[in-house]
Amino acid sequence: MTRLMRQYGAIRNRITATGRVSAAPTFLLFKFADGQRRRAADLAEELCADPSTVSRQVAQLVKEGFLERQADPDDGRASLLVLTDLGRQRRDALRRDSIALFAGVTAAWSDHDRRTLAELLHRYVEDMESQRESITEAVLASHTGEPDPAAAARRAPDRQRTNTERTT
Template identity: 55%
Template sequence: MTSAAISTTGPTADLADGPAAGGSVVVPIPTPAGDLSDALACDLAVADALGYELARLFRLVQRTSRGSGPADLDRATFHVLIHLASADGPQRSADLAEALCTDPSTVSRRVAALVKQGLIERRADPDDGRASLLAVTDDGHSALEQSRRYKARLVAEVLGAWPIEKRQALVALLADFCTDFQQHDMSPGPVARRH
C-alpha cells in the first residue's frame, strides 16, 4: 500500500485558526493489489480529514457571520428563505421541513419567528381551508438578496486567487458530495463509487 498526504489542520489545531505546524495527515492509498481493509482504512482516513475540514469551515463561517451586520442572515433563516424563494409557489410547513431535512416542530418555530419579523407570510391554502401556505414577503426577498450578495462577495474574495478551473472543480465536487450525502441519508445502503 502507498500513502498520500492530505492537507488538513489535524485535530490538534484550533478549528478556526488554520493549519498547525506540519498540518498534513498521511492517508493510505491502496495499491491495486491492496485488500479491502486497506481500502476501508483509506476511506476512513479521507472521511476523517473531510469531516475535520468541514467542521473548521462551519466554524469559520460562523465566526465571519458574527461581525457581518444586518447584511447577513443566520444560516437557518437563509435556508428557509432561499428554499421558499426558489420553490414553485408557496409551500406548506411540512413540505418545507422535509425539503430542509429538519424536524417539523423546528421549522414551525422558525416560521413563527420569520412571520413575526415580516420576512415570510402565511396564505390560505386554496386546496385545503384548514392549512396555510408559506411565501416570502417583499422584505424577505430584499433581506435574502442582501445576504446573497454579501455571501457572494465574501466567497469571491476568498477564492479570488484561485484559477477558474479550481473554483469550478470545488463547486462540482461539493455538489456531488451533497447529492451523494443526501442519497445516502435516504437509502439503507452505501452510494456507488464515482470514477
C-alpha cells in the first residue's frame, strides 16, 4: 500500500508541477451527487479533515467555478455548496480519465484479474470506512502511547498531580 500511495503522490506532484493542470483539490467534486447541496463542515467530517483545510479547498473550487455557495434555507448564517455545470463536467471527466488510466495499467491483465482487483479494492475501502475510528485510535496509540488525544488531555492533570506528589 505504501508503494501504491507513493506512486499516486509522485504522479500527482509531477502533473501539478507542470503548471498545466490546476492543483485545485478536485477530489472533493466526487463528494457531490448531481444537485446535492452540502456544508463544508460535513465534508470535513466525512473526510476526517481539519475544517479550515476543507474551507480553503472549497474556497479554491468556488474561485475556479467548480462549486457555488448557496444560502442555507434552514440556517441563514451558513452556506451550502453545490456543483456548478463546470464542476460536474470536471468531475465526470476525471471519472472517465480514471477509468481509462486504470484500463491502461491493467491492459495486459485478464478480465478475471481486473474484476477481482476492483472487487477487492471496493471491499477494502468499505472495510476501511467502517473501521475508520478504530484504525485512527490504533495508529494514535502506536505513535503516541495514547489512543485518544482528548483522553490524554483529560489525564494530564492527573499526571501533574502524581508528579507533584512524588516530589513532595
